[in-house]
Amino acid sequence: xxxxxxxxxxxxxxxxxxxxxxxxxxxxRVLAVNSFGxxxxxxxxxxGFLNGRPDFLDIALLYALINFVGTIAILxxxxxxxxxxxxxxxxxxxxxx
Amino acid sequence: xxxxxxxxxxxxxxSGSFFVIVGAFGTYRFPDFWSRLHAASITDSAGVILLLxxxxxxxxxxxxxxxxxxxGLFLFITGPTSTHAVANAALVSGLRPxxxxxxxxxx
Numbered sequence: 001x002x003x004x005x006x007x008x009x010x011x012x013x014x015x016x017x018x019x020x021x022x023x024x025x026x027x028x029r030v031l032a033v034n035s036f037g038x039x040x041x042x043x044x045x046x047x048g049f050l051n052g053r054p055d056f057l058d059i060a061l062l063y064a065l066i067n068f069v070g071t072i073a074i075l076x077x078x079x080x081x082x083x084x085x086x087x088x089x090x091x092x093x094x095x096x097x
Numbered sequence: 098x099x100x101x102x103x104x105x106x107x108x109x110x111x112s113g114s115f116f117v118i119v120g121a122f123g124t125y126r127f128p129d130f131w132s133r134l135h136a137a138s139i140t141d142s143a144g145v146i147l148l149l150x151x152x153x154x155x156x157x158x159x160x161x162x163x164x165x166x167x168x169g170l171f172l173f174i175t176g177p178t179s180t181h182a183v184a185n186a187a188l189v190s191g192l193r194p195x196x197x198x199x200x201x202x203x204x
Binding site (some may be wrong): 002032034061065068069 | 114118120121135144149171175180186
């Protein structure tokens with residue numbers, strides 16, 4: 001049961017990784033990274049159950065936290081070109097065509 | 098009762114794996130960014146919820162179930178939030194769906 005889930009998550013991670021490498025725009029890549037992190041959380045949990053030692057769920061929770069914060073940080077960086085506190089600049093809507 | 102729980106666990110985990118694969122295949126295969134966003138959020142909602150409930154049924158009522166509940170609650174909040182953030186950033190940066198693009202060029 002858990003081996004089937006592990007194989008399914010591995011196939012899904014491979015497909016998302018292909019999208020991450022060949023995504024045409026930046027936002028495809030950010031979406032793929034976020035989805036890959038969600039798959040990683042699921043994989044950590046399922047592989048803990050597969051090995052009979054489901055003690056790694058703390059690591060999965062930590063990974064979920066870092067994944068969310070990292071996605072928001074990447075998006076903020078590519079919108080404002082800085083992560084720290086900067087002066088607010090109006091978003092340029094016709095920046096990329 | 099034990100047989101019933103085992104069967105329920107099988108069904109939950111297999112259907113969760115199915116939704117995870119469907120979401121990833123849609124992310125790989127769909128032609129447009131916005132449709133890819135839709136496919137990726139299938140994994141965030143259906144796959145995560147079904148797999149975590151399946152693992153919780155398998156482990157019984159222990160501390161592990163509580164950890165799974167916390168992970169599920171967190172992913173349930175942050176998954177749609179990050180998807181919305183990606184979509185909002187793409188919209189602000191000027192990315193549009195193809196039909197809207199052709200309408201804008203016409204008008």
